[in-house]
Amino acid sequence: MKKVHVLLIVFCALFIALLLSLMDNVSSYESFSSLKTKSGVEVHVVGHLVKEKEVVYQPEKNANYFSFYMRDTTGVESKVIYHQAKPQDFEKSEKIVVVGKLEDRYFEASQILMKCPSKYVKEEEL
Helix, strand or coil, X not given: CCHHHHHHHHHHHHHHHHHHHXXXXXXXXXXXXXXXXXXXXXXXXXXXXXXXXXXXXXXXXXXXXXXXXXXXXXXXXXXXXECCCCCCCHHHCCEEEEEEEECCCCEEEEEEEEECXXXXXXXXXX
């Protein structure tokens, strides 16, 4: 075999190994109800804040504990615990995406992503 063919085979093998390693970091969008079969797997859940239930953040006691209730797109509600500071303007967000894993009775979030109301949409004139 020529050196070019050997280098091409090595390059293809490295490329395939890179793709396989990147696939481990891919997570999927799920609902709270579908997570019961996927324990220990990190997923994204889209939903919105349940404003009728309490939001707990007491920075004077523990600045790295934030909990709230979220309803996903299918209507299933779950408690979410986030071990970081509460994101700014959290209550104003239209949608919330939490990234994390389902624990026994709550969702353990490692990230919180928010879609806030757009400042570029014209306000209704009175």
